[in-house]
Amino acid sequence: SQQGEEDPQALSIQEGENATMNCSYKTSINNLQWYRQNSGRGLVHLILIRSNEREKHSGRLRVTLDTSKKSSSLLITASRAADTASYFCATDGADSWGKLQFGAGTQVVVTP
Amino acid sequence: DTAVSQTPKYLVTQMGNDKSIKCEQNLGHDTMYWYKQDSKKFLKIMFSYNNKELIINETVPNRFSPKSPDKAHLNLHINSLELGDSAVYFCASSQDSGSWLINSPLHFGNGTRLTVT
Numbered sequence: 001s002q003q004g005e006e007d008p009q010a011l012s013i014q015e016g017e018n019a020t021m022n023c024s025y026k027t028s029i030n031n032l033q034w035y036r037q038n039s040g041r042g043l044v045h046l047i048l049i050r051s052n053e054r055e056k057h058s059g060r061l062r063v064t065l066d067t068s069k070k071s072s073s074l075l076i077t078a079s080r081a082a083d084t085a086s087y088f089c090a091t092d093g094a095d096s097w098g099k100l101q102f103g104a105g106t107q108v109v110v111t112p
Numbered sequence: 113d114t115a116v117s118q119t120p121k122y123l124v125t126q127m128g129n130d131k132s133i134k135c136e137q138n139l140g141h142d143t144m145y146w147y148k149q150d151s152k153k154f155l156k157i158m159f160s161y162n163n164k165e166l167i168i169n170e171t172v173p174n175r176f177s178p179k180s181p182d183k184a185h186l187n188l189h190i191n192s193l194e195l196g197d198s199a200v201y202f203c204a205s206s207q208d209s210g211s212w213l214i215n216s217p218l219h220f221g222n223g224t225r226l227t228v229t
């Protein structure tokens with residue numbers, strides 16, 4: 001079964017703007033991961049945040065986790081055309097032994 | 113150097129045929145996976161192997177048979193292909209031991225786009 005659901009499904013912004021996407025999940029988790037997928041390519045890992053962490057940064061990326069609301073957000077600051085991709089959250093949940101379960105992703109388009 | 117490589121990148125075949133997809137990782141990881149991504153980009157796990165042993169078989173039709181000759185390779189053989197098998201298949205690997213917790217990121221190949229006509 002699908003664990004994470006991203007929102008919005010699609011996002012169109014201009015270069016320099018910030019992009020925020022959200023992920024909601026259903027069961028308690030061990031950790032949550034965010035991945036990026038460029039068109040025609042495999043998924044690339046961005047950030048892993050553990051269930052006892054609330055916020056993590058990596059370059060222009062900021063991830064928050066609210067386990068009480070079972071939700072996470074990914075913020076891309078000062079977006080660039082190269083950030084155009086689909087972004088997926090994935091969870092290692094209590095009901096998914098050894099399985100990283102992905103949502104359907106948020107498609108982000110950054111126009112110059 | 114490509115960390116996780118899959119071949120072929122594209123596979124077009126007719127219904128009823130048998131085909132294989134190969135995957136190799138040079139990261140020294142113990143665990144490898146097959147994921148299927150459908151036309152709506154939903155990614156679903158199919159199998160995972162740890163040190164050549166099957167750990168997860170996620171209610172996949174038995175027409176799909178993974179084989180791991182060694183821990184660096186995980187191949188996927190599909191018998192009697194059906195139209196619904198059309199999708200992009202991703203191989204991935206991780207440092208995890210295949211136990212019930214996932215603590216490491218997955219490293220994905222670039223996928224094999226399978227089209228069944």
